[in-house]
Amino acid sequence: MCGIAGLFYPDTPKPVDPARIMAMTDVQAHRGPDGSGVWTAAGVGLGHRRLSIIDVAGSPQPMALPGDAAVVTYNGEIYNFAEVRAELRAMGAVFRTGGDTEVLLHAWAAWGPDMLTRLNGMFAFALYDAGRRSLFLARDRMGVKPLHYVRLSDGAVAFASELKGLLAHPLVRRTPDAHAIEDYMALGYVPDDACIVEGVRKLPAGHFLLIERGRGVPDPVRWWDIDFSNRATGTVRDLSAELIDRMRDGVRSRMVADVPLGAFLSGGVDSSAVVALMAEESRQPVRTCTIGFEEADHDERGPAELVARRFATDHATRTVASDDFALIDTLVAAFDEPFADASALATYRVCALARETVTVALSGDGADEALAGYRRYRFHAAEEKVRGLVPARLRGAVFGVLGHVYPKADWASRPFRAKTTLLALAQGGNAAYAGAVGVTPPATRMALYGDAMRRAIGAYRGEQRYVGTMRDAPARDGLDRAQYADFRHWLPGDILTKVDRTSMAVGLEAREPLLDHRLVEFCATLPHAMRLRAGQGKWLMKHALEPWLPREILYRPKMGFVTPVSHWFRHALADDSAALARSPVLATWFDPHAIERLAADHRAGRAEHGRTLWQLVMLERSTARLFG
Numbered sequence: 001m002c003g004i005a006g007l008f009y010p011d012t013p014k015p016v017d018p019a020r021i022m023a024m025t026d027v028q029a030h031r032g033p034d035g036s037g038v039w040t041a042a043g044v045g046l047g048h049r050r051l052s053i054i055d056v057a058g059s060p061q062p063m064a065l066p067g068d069a070a071v072v073t074y075n076g077e078i079y080n081f082a083e084v085r086a087e088l089r090a091m092g093a094v095f096r097t098g099g100d101t102e103v104l105l106h107a108w109a110a111w112g113p114d115m116l117t118r119l120n121g122m123f124a125f126a127l128y129d130a131g132r133r134s135l136f137l138a139r140d141r142m143g144v145k146p147l148h149y150v151r152l153s154d155g156a157v158a159f160a161s162e163l164k165g166l167l168a169h170p171l172v173r174r175t176p177d178a179h180a181i182e183d184y185m186a187l188g189y190v191p192d193d194a195c196i197v198e199g200v201r202k203l204p205a206g207h208f209l210l211i212e213r214g215r216g217v218p219d220p221v222r223w224w225d226i227d228f229s230n231r232a233t234g235t236v237r238d239l240s241a242e243l244i245d246r247m248r249d250g251v252r253s254r255m256v257a258d259v260p261l262g263a264f265l266s267g268g269v270d271s272s273a274v275v276a277l278m279a280e281e282s283r284q285p286v287r288t289c290t291i292g293f294e295e296a297d298h299d300e301r302g303p304a305e306l307v308a309r310r311f312a313t314d315h316a317t318r319t320v321a322s323d324d325f326a327l328i329d330t331l332v333a334a335f336d337e338p339f340a341d342a343s344a345l346a347t348y349r350v351c352a353l354a355r356e357t358v359t360v361a362l363s364g365d366g367a368d369e370a371l372a373g374y375r376r377y378r379f380h381a382a383e384e385k386v387r388g389l390v391p392a393r394l395r396g397a398v399f400g401v402l403g404h405v406y407p408k409a410d411w412a413s414r415p416f417r418a419k420t421t422l423l424a425l426a427q428g429g430n431a432a433y434a435g436a437v438g439v440t441p442p443a444t445r446m447a448l449y450g451d452a453m454r455r456a457i458g459a460y461r462g463e464q465r466y467v468g469t470m471r472d473a474p475a476r477d478g479l480d481r482a483q484y485a486d487f488r489h490w491l492p493g494d495i496l497t498k499v500d501r502t503s504m505a506v507g508l509e510a511r512e513p514l515l516d517h518r519l520v521e522f523c524a525t526l527p528h529a530m531r532l533r534a535g536q537g538k539w540l541m542k543h544a545l546e547p548w549l550p551r552e553i554l555y556r557p558k559m560g561f562v563t564p565v566s567h568w569f570r571h572a573l574a575d576d577s578a579a580l581a582r583s584p585v586l587a588t589w590f591d592p593h594a595i596e597r598l599a600a601d602h603r604a605g606r607a608e609h610g611r612t613l614w615q616l617v618m619l620e621r622s623t624a625r626l627f628g
Contacts, residue, residue, distance in 0.1 A: 003030075003160075004159070005159065006044070006160075007044065010216065010217055028161055029049055030504060031161060032051045033051060036048060051359070059102065070128065077511070078100040080120040080121070087118075093110070104125060108136070120253065123138070123139070124138070132212060134211060134212040138207075143496055151199065157217060158171075174626060176198065177195065177196060178457055182457045184340070186440065188339075190337045192489065205488075206223060232526055257360045262354055264510075267302070267303030271363065275311055289354045291353065310550070320345075320346060338619040340611070340614055347498055359508065360509045369483060369487055369490070370519070371537065371540070381478065387428075430467045431467055434470070477528060483524075565613070565614040566610025585623055
């Protein structure tokens, strides 16, 4: 895995200082500790930091075709590069290296932007074509690898893997974007195409940007999308076999590496399935690692060790203390933008543990989105059934009134929070799901914002992104629409950002075999009942894995990394929550008195605001770092 950066002048080819490119890559040295390189020509400069995985000695970057006809800087892995290389060789291409980087150059020469559809991998790259006088920026289907870009005041387009790479350029204006703050407070992360720094954008997952000199800077072009509108046919047996075959292909293709390789093992279905298929493929014991927690209710070491013994893995564990909040500033530095998924603390720890013995680790991420594994899918599907039976006008009148008079019970688990369910039923399905995936509800946010912030965002609300995506989704039902929206927003904005930044912070490459696009495309065609049946998410996957995994692994309740932020803000971090009201940084956007009341209510146990307080802490620390 690597870090990339560069500059391109789309109008006048001004000189590019190699030292400037070097500065943009050096701040991303954690992404590529094994080497660096810079290439410049009139009006263009490309930089690279390398973490060597494939062809360790033979593929330095930036890499060029003979005569510098095309030059690429690339972050990622092309898992089918050997097959694509064979096809290009048959067309007359001559290769000088054994890695996947050179494949991108010859693929561009042969197919142009259409090359992307032939690639199976995770990637973000920039390719300069001297003949076309163009810069081609591209990002993988799911958004595993990041790419930020911005138009500078001198006319250049600057790009970098991480925001800190752009901020190393002196012409990037550090002005906060109020709409991105609203997005963050709504969702817990700044979405995939937006950025906390005004004017900066992320190239969205599954998009490319082709900038040709003299033609301005166009909008990104979507080159891949997931389609939930078709339905596969077949017996449970046949679909189970196909699912396992596609999972096996995804795992096998991601086990190619010239460096030590292992896997994260949580004891859940997804990571256990990956380990099972790795063990089937490997002649050596699979290296696995697990993070445990002091609290028994959150600790998955037992199930993980059960799987480790079953497949005779070389297993390592480490326990995380309940007050493991010392990493906050480390995470702020790694993420640049505010990021409120507190499970990033544990993800960082498991990445650091893995890096002690391996350079590449496979994870189980993606199956919940592809096969409806989250509990919120079950609730949403049940609510959609009710919406289908009761006319919208009647739902709003009946459920809306009941929801407003029903007592609030933040302390209860979701099935017993009738107020939440009643208010959700009063809404349309898209709006209700957008609220369900959010962190701080609109009414709470509006009460926290100061007058200036409310004026800055106007009628805009962070939930609108989800609502619009679900409305326009290629889908048949509400479950389809929810999963599609999560692929567009939650997966790249939260899950993949979390794994990328925490793994790269310690120089580890994380790979997600359950996000192989062929597997995801197949899962999107499965009938509703094959994904969610009798309240059981990932139904077909669990059924298909019964020969591999014990039932206590397959059908145990989903746990995940649980971080006790609510407890922290009532105890160890109580003073920090009180101090938020005195923060001059937050006072730019929030009413200090409203923050004080919210924090006091949480500390006293009158209300549950742990996640919102965590959002405010991460926002304060990240924006203080970014904007001074």
